Amino acid sequence: MFTFVQILDFIGTLAFAISGIRLASAKQFDLFGAYVVGVTTAIGGGTMRDLLLSQPPFWMTNPFYLICSAIALLWVIVFRRFLVRQNNTWFLFDSIGLALFTVTGIEKTVSAGFPFWTAIIMGTLTGAGGGVFRDVFINEVPLIFRKEIYALACVIGGLVYYTCHRIGLDNVQAGLVCGASVMLTRFLAVKYHLHLPVLKRED
Amino acid sequence: MFTFVQILDFIGTLAFAISGIRLASAKQFDLFGAYVVGVTTAIGGGTMRDLLLSQPPFWMTNPFYLICSAIALLWVIVFRRFLVRQNNTWFLFDSIGLALFTVTGIEKTVSAGFPFWTAIIMGTLTGAGGGVFRDVFINEVPLIFRKEIYALACVIGGLVYYTCHRIGLDNVQAGLVCGASVMLTRFLAVKYHLHLPVLKRED
């Protein structure tokens, strides 16, 4: 049977891969290219985290993530006409992925003995890094540097995790509250079109 | 004296570096920039593989690859007018490099104790990854995600290697058959303009 975390992991990986595959397809990538961009969106952040932590990348011993990405490719091929109508569902799934990957990144970094501020960075990188690789591959300016609050939701989640940890909650509790706060931040950001300010032009 | 593999390695590295230097020159890179792009095309895939395998990058203890890339730069400077006429030769040499680097990537990953599907990915990354770095540096959408079958030749080669391994061939035999199948796939792809399909637009 699957655990609760494995189900969230499946949902998040699927959503991340689908976001990469859709953007790659819009740029006329072939099936192989779309798959590679999908995989990179799904595993890029965690891979960068593992390299920085000097640990073997998580997907190299577990085919789960590549299979998820293949399912995502199939999904886009089969349900192409309905994807726009599914946008709310994919937004929800993407937020679940963002929340879970942030928590995973934080916990893996703390376990490796790094300070908490490093863990918050690694949580943000795990959650939002894949999208940066995706946008570099499709040759666009990374979306997370410009659009409504996305990576900042991971940072906020990280600060919430740290607070939970300081007031004595255990890992599971802190992870749940952190994940919920990432998702809540995302929902509020999209609902109220919250953007960070852009620096004014130099004169 | 040089071994057979060293000669192939020289040919492949030269061809990869030349492809990077030519594309960089077309974008008005200076000599240093062209050299860096050439080196990155030649060693980028293998470097990424070594980082993922937690091994010291292969070129850091052996100046061979940087010297090859310098020879490639000299070649482009001296034979600039004749490069287009040499296109068939460079296509052949590039295919040799693709084949050899795929085999090297597979064998290094299997030796490191990873499963075979990881090795096939690493073989593909070793063969086709340098071209992705090249295209990111010259600020183009990576060619291998769009043009005729290139990285897929490495995947096919990897599956062939695995089959050879399963039916009892030794490393040298499996490597030769794998390399031959990579080259054959490339030749057929270019001769018959074989492309992977592109995903249709969402409605």
Add this chain to the structure above:
Amino acid sequence: MFTFVQILDFIGTLAFAISGIRLASAKQFDLFGAYVVGVTTAIGGGTMRDLLLSQPPFWMTNPFYLICSAIALLWVIVFRRFLVRQNNTWFLFDSIGLALFTVTGIEKTVSAGFPFWTAIIMGTLTGAGGGVFRDVFINEVPLIFRKEIYALACVIGGLVYYTCHRIGLDNVQAGLVCGASVMLTRFLAVKYHLHLPVLKRED
């Protein structure tokens, strides 16, 4: 109290981060995006070096570099109107950073037991690599591959360091002469508009 090297490190990190933040702002990145590009410009080269050397990235256990980058962001926000007038100062500070990071990269690589030619590459990567990440993020062709001599100043500094080492100078002396030669090369390159030649077009 701060050591001399720490002060140079602060100046260099500030200048690198500011160059990233200014370019990101010109591309309408939001505050978070500008900060990420600033940080990446400041620490990207050294991070790549540490990954290649299989060492934990230097900034993961020392918040100094992220704080410097935050100060850089504040500086750009507060002194936005005066940044152009400060261009000469930032050019000087950027050159100090380039010189220091080159020396650091060389010494760390030699300490790790690699040959000197690898150390020169790592010095160049430490000094000039961050700017490549910056330019990939803002979706421009990396400036160092095209503009007046920049990364080549690091290579020249590396050769000077090696010469000093061979004639018997100690680390501090060799580092000072190397750093001075990096800065001198930069000054001469900018003052006399020294460019490397661009390869002529293929016919």
